Amino acid sequence: MSPSGTPVEGRPEVRIDRSDVGRRVSVRRVSEFVGDRPVFRDLIGVLESWDDHGISVVPRSGESVTFPADRLVAGKTVPLFPARRVRPPSATPLELQRIAARSWPAVENEPLGEWTLRAAAGFTRRANSVQALGDPGLPLGEALDRVRGWYAARGLPGYVEVITPGSPPDLAAELDRIGAAYAPTLVRTAPLAPLAKLGRGHERVRLSRTAGPRWMSLYRRVTADPAVEEAARQVIHGGPSVWFATVPGPDGGAPLAIGRLAVDGAWACFGAIEVAPNARRTGLATTVMAVLAARAAEEGAGAACLQVEAENAGAIALYDGLGFATSHTYHYARLP
Structure with missing residues (x-):
């Protein structure tokens, strides 16, 4: 019941319900009572949940606000945050590598000098490679032997993330000497505000702080190995202010598109942009990224970044069309 005694579902001012979970809403609630007088507070943000335990909304601050459903006085869905053009933040390739690592944190981390x-x-290779930034505190040959042994003890191949400048100047030559194989990855950046204004059908997208079974069902990198699936869940839910986007299928069926975002201060790091085969070339990837971009802008971010394998021509073409440009290229070197 609301403070007026009328059931929430029957109040004309309440134009949202549980089906709107994941959308941006504006709500008015009774935050407290001073004597017999209710004190009202307004709140705009993502409707995170609505169940028997109450209603939760995530405002611009990113911290969830939860209140009893009977304190809801009014509510409606609202458009995406109107992202404004701002001067994009600057970041060196070295800084972008560290931002990317925070947005996709490994389950296990161990220092080797300044390496991780x-x-x-x-x-994923990002979460299963040594980030070779700075001095390992050992001669390079010995450091690489340590790397190889550390990964072998975990049943994994040894990968070294190599970036110039950032990695030791002689690292590439040492890797060449021992016969390492290289795989290039592009780091791409774009202003956030223009991206947030793209796409259509934004109301179809639902945002969540967690990746549920339906989201995971479309994520191609998950395998049937329970250990890998558990590690995947830890990685994708790690990082600062993580959001998951889903475009539900008809009648609540399998999702048509998904995406992931980690907001790290001024930077919005995108990943896991997937579209179901039967829904490709319909603009859903753009729409998902636009909704995530608007949420990142609401939290104060001004620029977008992502990583894409250099041979993924389809994804690169998509990101070209969305205004992304290459900041730098780094390499995963697989130790023999």
Whole structure:
């Protein structure tokens, strides 16, 4: 019951219900009573949940606000946050590598001098490679032997993340000497505000703080190995202010598109943009990224970044069309 005694579902001012979970809403609630007088507070943000335990909304601050459903006085869905053009933040390639690492944190981390050994049961190279930034505190040959042994003990191949400048100047030559194989990855950036204004059908997208079974069902990198799946869940839910986007299928069926975002201060790091085969070339990837971009802008971010394998021509073409440009290229070197 609301403070007026009228059931929430029957109040004309309440134009949202549980089906709107994941959308941006504006709500008015009774935050407290001073004597017999209710004190009202307005709140705009993502409707995170609505169940028997109450209603939760995530405002711009990113911290969830939960209140009893009977304190809801009014509510409606509202458009995406009107992201404004701002001067995009600057970041060096070295800084972007560290931002990317925070947005996709490994399950296990161990320092090797200034390097960081990272492992996550083999789930993605970013979370299962040594970030070779700075001095390992050992001669390079000995450091690479240590890397190889550390990953071998976990049943994993040894990968070294190599970036110039950032990695030791002689690292590439040492890797060449021992016969390492290289795989290039592009780091791409874009202003956030223009991206937030793209796409259509934004109301179809639902946002969540967690990746549920339906979201995971479309994520291609998950395998049937329980250890890998558990590591994947830890990795994708790690990082600062993580959001998951889903475009539900008809009648609540399998999702048509998904995406992931981690907001790290001024930067919005995108990943896991997937579209079901039967829904490709319909603009859903753009729409998902636009909704995530608007949420990142609401939290204060001004620029977008992502990583894409250099041979993924389809994804690169998509990101070209969304205004992304290449900041730098780094390499995963697989130790023999």
